[in-house]
Every structure is written in C-alpha cells, then in structure tokens.
Amino acid sequence: AGIGLYCLVADKEPRAEVYAAATKKDQAMILFRDAVAMVNQSPALSQRIEPSGGAGKEWNLAFLQTGSFFRPISSDDGQSGPRPHCALIDEVHEHKDNRAVEMMRAGTKGRRQALIFMITNSGHDKTSVCYDYHQYGKQLAA
Template identity: 30%
Template sequence: IYSAATKREQAAELYDAAVAMLEQSPSLFRLVRRYSNRVLAPKSRGRLQALSKDHKSMDGLNVHYGLIDELHAHPTSAVWDVIKSARGARSQPLIYSITTEGFLTDGVDADLHEYASKVLT
C-alpha cells in the first residue's frame, strides 16, 4: 500500500492515519514492524509507505493499493502513471484518488474528471 501526494508531508497524513488505525488493534499491530517511514508486515511481505513527487525514485514499486491525495495539485500525471504502471504484477490491484476541486484546467485530474463525466453521460 502506498500513499502518494505532491509533498511528503501530505502523503504522511494518510500514512499516519493508517498507522493510528493499526495501533488501535493490538492483534493487527503485533503482525507489523513500524519504522520511521514505513510499516512492514514480514509474514505477508506487506508494506505501507508514504511517497511524494519529490521522492527520489518510485521505480520498482509493486503496488497492490495506491492512494493518491489531492490529485488536482499534481502538475503532471507522473505520480499517477508510476502508481498505475506498478500494479502490473497484481491480479486485482486498486488505485484511488481523493481530491478537492482545484484550479488546474489540464493534467491528470482534469483528464479523469472529463472521462468520468463522459461515462456518466
């Protein structure tokens, strides 16, 4: 599971909320190892980590669930494209974005909004 945003602090908000949920479940929390920037589940080889566009490299990810925050703030589709392409090895991967309405009239958010509007029509 990766949370991504334009800035690491924003991506960390999603990560911190997920860690807080883990901490509320002793049975789940026993299954993971928490490090400064990621949570690992050794037995299932799972990972929870926050990423950002200023992250040095997102190459080599194996994404089962990607959550992109504030998609309207992403000036390019780079983060979306990396998360989307990194799902290739998974049989039922998910990619999800959450956002408020932004001011960029082009970009990945505008493209997805236009696509969704056409599907609804």
C-alpha cells in the same frame, strides 16, 4: 488509510506494496500517519503489523506474514519502480502532471487485483491532470 491497511493485511496479496502518495512527502505522510494511528489503536492490527522508525517517526508498516509493506511516497522522491498492490494518491488537483499516477499505474501490471485511489478536492483548473482524470471517471460512469 483504512483501505490501505485492508490491502496490506486482508487482501491475501503476496509481497503487497501499499503506498500513500502525494506531490510532497509531508502530504503523503498525513494519510500514512492516519494508518499508523489506526494500527496503534487496534490490538488486532498491532499484533500483525510491525512499524519501522520510532514513535512519531514511522516510515514503514510491515506485514511480515506476506512480506508486504505500506509506505508514504512522493513525486519529490523521484522514485521509479514501485509495484503497488494499492496506491492511495492524495491531492490529485495539486499534481503538475500525470507522472505520479502513471508511475503507480504502470507498476500494477504484475498484480492480480491492483487498486488505485485518487483522492482530491475539486480544484478549479480545467487544464490540470486532475480534470483529465475527472472527465475520464465521468466517461466510465456513463
């Protein structure tokens, strides 16, 4: 959540789109609610970020100075077309395929310095998309 907020307000990216992404909206909301709580507890962030929705029902954080936003998104939404500056993809071991990750990755092509975080538990399925990304990460590190 902190990284998403940094990308929203401090990265100097015009019209930044920041997403908390997961397979289910409830899971994406966990990370997003943490970001909302950070904004609520920080006078500096509260002065800069405008939440949409009532207390406890927030669905968007806007940084109007750069026309940027931070939102939760899920594969269930069937969304296409996001152009993330920052994508925080949670519980990758629960993804049935790589559609959500690749949708986010494909949307970064117009960004100067896009960032994708894949957050997960280790899982146990060596045939999953999570294991494929784990192996890819190991190859990059090597």
